[in-house]
Amino acid sequence: MTRRTNRLPWLVVALLLLGGLIVTGMWAPEFVDPPILENVAKDEYGTTVGGLGFFQVPGAWLGTNEYGVPLHQFAAQGASIVALPAAIAGMLVMALATLSGLVRCADVPWLDTVLQVFGELTGALPRMVVVVVVSLLLPYDYKYLLPIALVWAVLASPAAMDEAAASAGRLGGARFVEALRAHGFSATRIYLYHVVWMNLRPVIVRQGAEVMMQVVFLEIALSYLALASNSPSFTHAENMHSWAELLYLGYSAFLGREMGHALIASLILVAITAVMAQSFRFAARAR
């Protein structure tokens, strides 16, 4: 008896989380609230020692920073920074992986070779080194996450393309297509349904979801490095606050500030991103 894989719950979770990320990003305020110095934690001498925790201030359910600014606004702005670039980067990787798999099945040796050479060259350098240099070389008006995310996606694509091509190769490549043609199926049905949907989908979706997650983590890393160096971030405008800022605030909890809630909030956001990517992966897994 074969056991049927139930993918629907994972798909629902994945779409809910992605939808939540995009909707939160769309609803993010352009500027966070001005400081409210009553909404901060103080010691017995009246000195500010951090922000207030979860639900301690009405309307600031993620707590506040040490100037009394609600942290959920930071989280919403962070979502608006990452949502679209991450989704686009994920889709780009999925498109390139699909192309690579189809080329292997279509038996176009020269294009297959071109794609493999492309993979060799783009995967030759450490990705972060390329991203840092690209961030430096981007003109000021383009210093946003999207171009960086696209570069990351292109750099990440060789692995996805290799895996998709290998999956198509295991399927039988051109012989698989030929066999289906003999059954009378149309080319569209063979390539889009039998090859991509039925066979390449697990690989393509997993790689796309992973790159989506990586782009979110990349944004956090780049913004955190900029914050740690007291410099403007390459990934967003100065009126915006990244999720890295929650992490940066949370770090001060280790040094005695009352900002543990910011650390927990940032870890929850990271966990949500990881769960979203894993849910997509499970939703697309093979039977």
Place this chain on the structure above:
Amino acid sequence: MKWWMRPLVRLLAAILLPLFVPAIITGALWALPGDPASIICPPGACDGGEALAARWDLDQGPLHYYSVWMSNAATGDFGRSWTLMSGSPVYDEIVASIPYTAMLVGLALVPLMFGTLMAALGWLPKSLDYLWQLVGLLPAVILALLVAAYVTITWGATFGDWRPVALRLVLGGLVLGVADGALAGAVMGTRSVFEEEVKQRYVQIALLRGESVLSNALPNVLPAMIGQMRGRVLHVLSGAVVVEVVVGIPGLGKLLWDGTLKQDFGFVLAATFVFAMFSGALMFTQALSEIAVALYVRRSPRGVLAEVQP
């Protein structure tokens, strides 16, 4: 595709990579709005921009700058810092930073090699895969942050003591070795390669003859394993930029980041050139090993038989 195509492409790419990377950066530098010399000497903030541009070879276009820079780099002269440490030789800083990055990468490879070996020998149960995957979901920046916090709390701002430096390196290496799916990739990647190979008839027959899987399958899986290992080293080098800055290790990645923030193309060019050299060397090694394995596998049957039946 012929068997020699991939190694050949790799060999060519390995040779061209250190030449291309500075060329692209130099080209992009001139493509940016404004004069490159204005980065060192912003108009209005300092005088003598033209003389400075001439002294720094920035006055005769990108081709001249690139050719001078490359010929100097070939003799070990990476020029001088533009803004980060204005005027000081880049070479000294680069040379001082390389050991830290090398140690960090070396330490990161310990868990990776361990995972690879254990998976190749089949000593890691599949049931633990979820654990590696779970750990691999953690981004390097967060683990590095915890390491930075731990070292700061434990050692404070201690200067001149080797122990916090060593601790940063060891824990930073551990972070790079497990975060961002590094260990999970090593274990599961190795296992999947071996599992595919074990299904081959020759391995099954070898097993019936009482021989080990590893000794029979290794020559055939070696190219894939070397490719995976190169990918892992690149992955670790990529993460090293983040870990070095967050944990506070004065390596090549931190130098690159500091140079980027200050728009110091002197440092950026030199650091990326070293990264490109290292990546090229990895690619070169992979190509050579692929050729060696291919030649070994394609030896005449007489030679193989002589080895099997002496």
